[in-house]
Amino acid sequence: MSEGHSTYKPKTGIERWFDARLPLPRLVHDSFIVYPVPRNLNYAYTFGGILTIMLASQIITGVVLAMHYAPDTGLAFNSVEKITRDVNSGWLLRSLHANGASFFFIAVYIHICRGLYYGSYKSPREFLWVLGCTNLLVMMATAFIGYVLPWGQMSFWGATVITGFFSAIPLVGDWLQHLLLGGFAVSNPTLNRFFALHYLLPFLLVGTVTLHIWALHVVGQNNPTGIEVKSKTDVVDFTPYATVKDAVGIIVFVFFFAYFVFYLPNFLGHPDNYTVANPLKTPAHIVPEWYFLPFYAILRAITFNVGPIDSKLGGVLAMFSSIAVLFLVPWLDSSKVRSAVYRPWYRLFFWMFVANALFLGWLGSQPAEGAYVTMSQVATLYYFAFFIIVMPLLGLIETPRPLPHSITEAVLEKNAARSKAEE
Known part of the structure; x- marks a missing residue:
């Protein structure tokens, strides 16, 4: 292409x-x-453009907020309140940035699910997928660091808990923890380091996103059928066909985003984070932002020792492995058919995986006790089983539906079926 x-x-x-x-x-x-794109792209393919808009919004609002923020433990919380109350349009900037992080993750999770559903990671798009996973990793690091900056109760204790897990890593764990903290506890050096990194990492993300887009233009866009372009009739020009569809998707997404910004600005935040950090008062339940909850549930699901690996290290390994396994997806899926549209069994397991991920998110918000721990362990088991067992084996035993000979044939068949249904 x-x-x-x-x-x-x-x-x-x-x-x-x-x-x-x-x-x-x-x-x-x-x-x-x-630029030629497959003629059968649907609205699930608009999230690349949505993510680009959200990244630009986060950088612009973040740069302006940084002009008024004070990275000092004695001033940080009040500086955020001053931005909200005294800076011209400061309430809007803060709401755009805080809610923008949540909607950024909503879009990226949908983008990943679309890639898993339509097989966008298969040859020759392996490196495109790996770059996308790298973007996710940089996003997560940026978001975690940014969550500490308001210096509320959950900011402080979330940082304390998560950085504490680094000490479980053999040999280099304590060194990594001290490097992040700038000392032996979350304090002023920690806040300064996190502020510097939170300002820097988004620009690193711009670089990896640029590589991601470049790789996309080299190998070409995947499509819902998973069939490669075979003739000029299979493609249309990016403008106006894809740009109009992207514009519609962006407008609808921004509508929901704006609703939260103006009417529910604090809905996605934790109530404890609206009180100043107090090292002497531990919250009843320490939880990260909602978009980290599935990984937090996986972290807490490991309550047992495995040989020389204790439960603390096991939880850390499980959490990082839940992200690392995404990088291996192109080589774990053994099926020759890309799209789940033609793979009925994979489609079933995929939607079970999505439901399981949402369930893990809910479990991450619950106390790590009783039945919640057992359910987290079962959900964690299926999370990894989907990638390590289902993907490799299903490609060997599943009988996919017959594929159309071309993208154009698939479009014509779909249009014919729609016309027949309307008669």
């Missing part, structure tokens, strides 16, 4: 002069105007 010569033709002398020295108009024209 990415092969062929550029069709860009400068129309004026200025354009020709500029194109000969820095061909940015040619790059935009080839990448976002006439």
